[in-house]
Amino acid sequence: MKPLVLVTGAAGLIGQYVLRAAARWAPQWDVHGLTRKDVDLTDLSHVTDIYRTLNPQAVIHCAALSRTKDCEQHPEKARLVNVAATAHLATLAKDVPFFFLSSGEVFDGERGWYEEGDEARPINVYGRTKLEAEHVVLQNPRHAVVRIVLTAGTSQDGDRSFVEEMCRVATSGGLVTLFEDEYRCPLPAGVIARALWELLDHERPGLYHLGGRERLSRWEIGQALLQWYPMLTARLQSGTARSYTGSPRPVDLSLRCDKIQRLLSFQIPGFRSWLASRTEAGADLWDYPDEIREA
Numbered sequence: 001m002k003p004l005v006l007v008t009g010a011a012g013l014i015g016q017y018v019l020r021a022a023a024r025w026a027p028q029w030d031v032h033g034l035t036r037k038d039v040d041l042t043d044l045s046h047v048t049d050i051y052r053t054l055n056p057q058a059v060i061h062c063a064a065l066s067r068t069k070d071c072e073q074h075p076e077k078a079r080l081v082n083v084a085a086t087a088h089l090a091t092l093a094k095d096v097p098f099f100f101l102s103s104g105e106v107f108d109g110e111r112g113w114y115e116e117g118d119e120a121r122p123i124n125v126y127g128r129t130k131l132e133a134e135h136v137v138l139q140n141p142r143h144a145v146v147r148i149v150l151t152a153g154t155s156q157d158g159d160r161s162f163v164e165e166m167c168r169v170a171t172s173g174g175l176v177t178l179f180e181d182e183y184r185c186p187l188p189a190g191v192i193a194r195a196l197w198e199l200l201d202h203e204r205p206g207l208y209h210l211g212g213r214e215r216l217s218r219w220e221i222g223q224a225l226l227q228w229y230p231m232l233t234a235r236l237q238s239g240t241a242r243s244y245t246g247s248p249r250p251v252d253l254s255l256r257c258d259k260i261q262r263l264l265s266f267q268i269p270g271f272r273s274w275l276a277s278r279t280e281a282g283a284d285l286w287d288y289p290d291e292i293r294e295a
């Protein structure tokens, strides 16, 4: 019998890719995905029952209240899901590898190109809950935290990623405003999924950054997508984060990823070189293919 990995947030953007990638990149594992329909992770006794029944040999914890705006509006709920539920799972998984997906939003974004050792100083509720959960998880020397940033991908219901959100606004006749002065290092969800599976096999716990090689403004990201998403043509308009009045947004969340890169069997791509390397129409643009042509 193969060892079992439990994947939470299995209906979420990254969870879907992690599950799909398992057949290709982790055939030595059995995988069990948990969605909200299976269990509300804030129902701790139900989680305990399920965990003890499944008795997994590793956990990839993707579930979260992942939208900054939701966390700002519901800080108590954000704490329950992002901190308390994570802490409970990490306790149940105390004897096995546990991977917690965190976020570059633990940084204030004033400087950019953050390394793992840089001081985290979150400026919004989402970032604060992620940082608090990181501290709990990293108390266990068998456990790992992987900070990611903007993830490109498509989901079953088409309502998860920033790419899907842009297309939704554009096809309903709206304009998508993209800041020229806010920077991210986007990465396809398939790359994140493959990296997580490889990291699990390395048995090297600790804190990792996993972002794209290329730092781009939101506006540049939109421009790069035009060739692949024609519905965005004439629907993108540039803007500035200085005029934004919603919840606090870090300006620059580019991440240095040398530590994880040293463990991976493939080179972490930049966003535009990833797109340039994809020539096949029809395939999922954001899934890691068996072979990749260097752009």
Ligand SMILES: NC(=O)c1ccc[n+]([C@@H]2O[C@H](COP(=O)([O-])OP(=O)(O)OC[C@H]3O[C@@H](n4cnc5c(N)ncnc54)[C@H](OP(=O)(O)O)[C@@H]3O)[C@@H](O)[C@H]2O)c1
Residues within 6 Å of the ligand: 008, 009, 010, 011, 012, 013, 014, 015, 035, 036, 039, 040, 041, 042, 061, 062, 063, 064, 065, 066, 067, 081, 101, 102, 103, 104, 148, 149, 150, 151, 152, 160
């Ligand atoms: N995507 C990004 O750009 C990005 C960037 C940085 C960090 N991250 C982190 O990466 C992880 C995965 O992100 P994602 O993009 O896949 O997020 P996502 O699409 O929002 O998926 C999160 C999943 O968690 C589930 N969930 C939320 N509360 C739950 C609860 N109480 N009980 C059970 N399930 C619950 C959600 O269920 P519902 O479907 O029912 O809502 C959803 O399926 C998260 O930890 C996120 O914070 C993501």
